[in-house]
Amino acid sequence: MSGVWATIFQPGFFASDEVRTALIVGGLVAVVSGVVGVFTVLRGQSFAGHSLADVGATGGSGAYLLAVPPLWGFLALSVVGAGLMELIGIQRARSRDLATGIVLGAALGVSALLLYWDTTWHSSNGQAMTVLFGSIFALSESTIPLVVVFSAVSLVLVVLVYRPLLLAGLHPDLARAQRVNARLVGWVFLAALAIAVALSSIALGSILSTAILIGPAATAVRLTRRPGLAMLWAALIGVLAMWLGVLLSYDSYTWPPAHHGWPVSFLVVALIVTAYLAVDLTSGRRRSRHRPDRPPVAAAEPDEDAIHAEWVA
Numbered sequence: 001m002s003g004v005w006a007t008i009f010q011p012g013f014f015a016s017d018e019v020r021t022a023l024i025v026g027g028l029v030a031v032v033s034g035v036v037g038v039f040t041v042l043r044g045q046s047f048a049g050h051s052l053a054d055v056g057a058t059g060g061s062g063a064y065l066l067a068v069p070p071l072w073g074f075l076a077l078s079v080v081g082a083g084l085m086e087l088i089g090i091q092r093a094r095s096r097d098l099a100t101g102i103v104l105g106a107a108l109g110v111s112a113l114l115l116y117w118d119t120t121w122h123s124s125n126g127q128a129m130t131v132l133f134g135s136i137f138a139l140s141e142s143t144i145p146l147v148v149v150f151s152a153v154s155l156v157l158v159v160l161v162y163r164p165l166l167l168a169g170l171h172p173d174l175a176r177a178q179r180v181n182a183r184l185v186g187w188v189f190l191a192a193l194a195i196a197v198a199l200s201s202i203a204l205g206s207i208l209s210t211a212i213l214i215g216p217a218a219t220a221v222r223l224t225r226r227p228g229l230a231m232l233w234a235a236l237i238g239v240l241a242m243w244l245g246v247l248l249s250y251d252s253y254t255w256p257p258a259h260h261g262w263p264v265s266f267l268v269v270a271l272i273v274t275a276y277l278a279v280d281l282t283s284g285r286r287r288s289r290h291r292p293d294r295p296p297v298a299a300a301e302p303d304e305d306a307i308h309a310e311w312v313a
Contacts, residue, residue, distance in 0.1 A: 022136045022246045028151045029203045030238030035231045036196040037217030049213050052197040055081035057206035074201045078194035136203045136264050157192035161185045204265045215272035222279045241271040
């Protein structure tokens, strides 16, 4: 038994400060991304989440250029980008993709310039790789308190608008009848989404951060139609993927070719995709077995009646 344990957990795994930091930050990021991600999927704003990650890359690039912690850069530009999307018209279905695309295009142009300055002024391309693909083992312990604080802020924002957010997203006509301020609710949610994206960007990088935001949430929506339970499932799936990804990345230094470890970001994304495909295959078989005469229902399409019943409860 001890041999199996030693094979799974390589020597020094639990004693490593880098590993402990990665596990703490990764766990917190996964929980926040799971909760926010479920609303992102239900509201059909997955493209907005991905775009905010790319917008945050501009802030991360600028942070390295100014020699400040990258989390501040990711956070600042993600929040600004969310505000611009809301101002242009992300709440209106027809203009949502247009608003997101405009902000995304501008941000990517600035990000390319800042990354170019990073590599030329500092004579290194390490910063560009960290911004784009993340480096969770490179995070310092001083990052943990900031991640804890911003994780709490994002979760509190979601709790504050939980019920009106469900109603505004799934039953806009009823929300207007109930005098729900959809504009204000949208602002609050986008702020929570921007923080979640910024946190996931320092863990997995701006390009891959959408995986932890959307993947576990989409998988959870396959498993249950109750939003509260879906958030728990999404958080659990995300935490397991993060922690297992950290473990596999640490162990991969002993895989052939030796001393060339696999990146955490790739392993986490691979685990999330595998979980989604497994649940999708299982749910697809279940639907065909119980309802052979009905066409399949879209995966991320929520049962609005069930969700609304929970809201009024």
